[in-house]
Amino acid sequence: MNSQAPQFSQQMAPAAGQPYTRNEQACHDLSIRVRDLNLWYGKNQALMDLNIDLFQKNVTALIGPSGCGKSTFLRCLNRMNDLIPSVHTEGLVEMDGRDVNAAKMDEVALRRRVGMVFQKPNPFPKSIYENVAYAPRMHDIVSRKAEQDELVEKALRDAGLWNEVKDKLQEPGTSLSGGQQQRLCIARAIAVQPDVILMDEPTSALDPISTAIIEDLMDKLKEKFTIITVTHNMQQAARVADYTAFFHLGEIIEYNDTKVMFSTPAKKKTEDYISGRYG
Amino acid sequence: MSDSYDQISQQLKGRHRKSTRLKYISMGALALAGAFLLIFFADMLSKGLPAFKQAMINIEINYTEDAARNGREAVDRDFSTIISRSVVRVIPLEMRNDPSLLGTSVQRWVLASADVDQYLKGNPVRLDDDEKARIDRLVEEGKVEMQFNAGFFSRGDSKMPELAGIMSAVIGTVMTMIVTLAIAFPIGVMTAIYLEEFAPDNRLTQLIEININNLAAIPSILFGLLGLAIFINFFGVPRSTPLVGGMTLALMTLPVIIISTRTALRSVPESIRHAAFGVGCSRWQVVKDHVLPLAMPGIMTGSIIGLAQAMGETAPLIIVGMVAFIPDVTASFTEAATVMPAQVFTWSGEPSRAFVEKTAGGIVVLLAVLISLNASAVLLRKKFERRW
């Protein structure tokens, strides 16, 4: 087991071979518990014995070279991998004390609790308003029109988009710029009122200014949501994440408080990656 | 705060049900399309296959002097009503060509009349009970039996259903298709090469492209009007001939060949062109020596499909007069001819019940030809399919 003991600030590490567990001294509550998670694409194993605890109302960044499994892992958390027929998963992913992979777990219900924002903005071919209002209406979160209007406005405000679009809510979502589209997708995700928001390289298709806006947004959103983001960009991880996990070849090499990870990495591989020797 | 999983799952039940319903409805739609196809083929086969069997009667033909004047005299009076009129009609001619026949007699299998044929196939006919009883007796004696209807494939059209065959239509189809391919293939391939490899991207090129897409969707009957007004009335091409039919169909097939050739040319990767340019080929040499050979299977596939489409086309041919009654095989491109679908159309207009069977028989033959053509196109595509 390659898991490395967490070194949350000055805390003691658990005994070698023990998974990361919730640290009593930490002020954060557990959101997702992952134990011995393995995943195969056909015969190729993509994730190997992952053990990790993800904490509520924090930003956790998953970093690592491309093909290291960080996106695949992210998609295990809301079972988006189910959409790929050749994928096979084993192990425990636990949210609120329930096994996400259990047979009787409805993945549609799960995804309501775990929202997702994708690499490329993918607004629906509907108006800006409908993009946000659609899912809450389908989920019966709102019933009256007034409630719906209110929810749309709130979600768009939370996503920092309201002022830019409040006069053109009926225009198609695709008419917005890339950065605005991505914020629309974020608004769409938070309108469902999930507990967790997964972000799969949300800024990689955006220009630097839009990236900065989204990073600010993540900082605000963590007051309400648990955010887990995959990023290629180490500076971004350093800027926005509270915790960072470093993936390499399907394993978690190191998982720690971001500041500690970037200042004093415990592993040689992590250090090499952070200092740009590969990746 | 968001709902608990249990609440969510409760609400989801109805939504999942709806989702599953869509799956089964759409599956049902596909099944319905399949059922249409099955019913259609079952119907055509059940109506058409009997046409390949024909009732034959074994009778004695006496070449008497009376028979030389009136063929009816050569056979037993009882039989003369149940054999095909075509049998007795040729007897005087036979005797004139071969005088030594006089006074002899032969036992021979001859065509039964359409009524007998239909009666034996269990269809309603205008025979009275006496005749029916006699036929039943002859069947028991082995003097009437159903045989393979070779004449259906070797004879031309006839007003007598038992004598009608599709040979002249088949020959007409072959000749028409020769004209169609001879015109549409070179022009189509050349157009596609020009548009794909040489044409500058300007207004004119775009106009040609839009125009080709449009031609592919214009109702076929309008091509018939074009053939009539331009080819027949203006250029004076003789009416009802394979030449004018082929030319009309060629214009219809052109867009199909152009579009498929362009797709085939486009699927040849740029890297091959660059490699050829790299060794100093001119643009035409690149096309002729490298792109065209690689695109050839695709071009052939498209042409076969276009040919099959043209082969099944009727409406424009009616307009240019190719629904003529053609009892003999056409020998020249400028003689009146008919084609298989037009023959089917002609027969379908005949009131006699026996012709319904002929029509369906012709359809079975036509479908067999078309399906084998399309299947060969599919095989060709499979065999040469290449992923770059």
Next chain:
Amino acid sequence: MQTNQLFLIFCSVLLLLGLAAFFVGRSKATRVRASGSSMYAQPDQYAWFAVVATAGPAILVSALGAFVMLVMGTEIPTFPLLLASLAVAGVGLGVGMMLIRANFHARQAIERVIVWSLAGAATISILTTLGILISIIGEALNFFQMHSFWEFITGTTWAPGNSFLIAAGRGEGASGGAEFGSVPLFAGTFMITAIALAVAVPVGLLSAIYMAEYAPSRVRSIAKPMLEILAGIPTVVYGFFAAITVAPFIVRVAETVGLDASFNNALAPGIVMGIMIIPFISSLSDDVINAVPDSMRQGSFALGMTKGETIRDVVIPAALPGIISASLLGMSRALGETMIVVMAAGMRPNLTANPLEEMTTVTVRIVAAMTGDLEFDSAETLSAFALGLVLFVVTLSLNLVSVIMIRRFRDKYRVNNL
């Protein structure tokens, strides 16, 4: 026969000249090369150039002569024309030979000719459209000189029946006999088209949804060719099926529920035409649905939508321009379909909303007008061209709208294979 023989002689002489040009040209080029001067092109290319220089102008001259004869109606005697062409060929041969020099770009010259002939082939398609337009418009104008355009567009009686009597000078009354009001024909056409679309759009679209979203690849690999077979069945066969099997069936069904149906009812050709159009709609819709980016579906799933909701609310709206485009193409196909209605629909123009009654369509009347034993310039024959003109305009606009919609879809999602 005289002309045929002349033509044969002309062709063989031209062929001989061409062969001569090839070999003489090649040997000259080889000689030049052997003499040590380096040439721009290969000997074979010079040879081909010589052939083109010989045959090209000659064929051009004779074709031009033939065309002038046809268009102007002037008689140019065939023999001198062909002789002149051969003379031109001889001159071409000479010029070609002279041009075979070391500093002449034979390859470029040939390729220029090739590109021009390719471009010439490409204009044939334009000429076809023009031909259709000219032939139809010309004859339609003739028709509108006999009968008013207004009456044609708005009249509700189509009774060309006695127009041939008038043509023969035996019509009772001046022009009271024939009436060409096309409204009942178009009503019948649209009724049958509507029935066809009511069958084809739901079945075709839902089949496409099943194939694109649900079907395992094995089912897909069977279903696609199966639908293609439906598209490959000749329309005359569908017509027979409609007339012999479907129409009597409908009459029987109507009887059992106490309705009176004609054997030439509009329902039978409509349904069968719908079956014929299913593959057009399903195949294009299938392509379009497949072209909807997967990220859209994932976005919807990630919001906790079921598969059905994703398809209904995200995939179909995204694919809508393509689906509409497919339906328009199907509609254009149904409007212009001839054989099914000729064989299964009625001949009698009938303005009614009851699909169980006999109705006739535009294409049926075109065929009827063309197969009668009428003079070409009788009003009834010419009316076919007027009907054809309207049919052309309607289908052309449907096709154009459809092309524009599919192009918009393609640009939106940057798909190239549509």
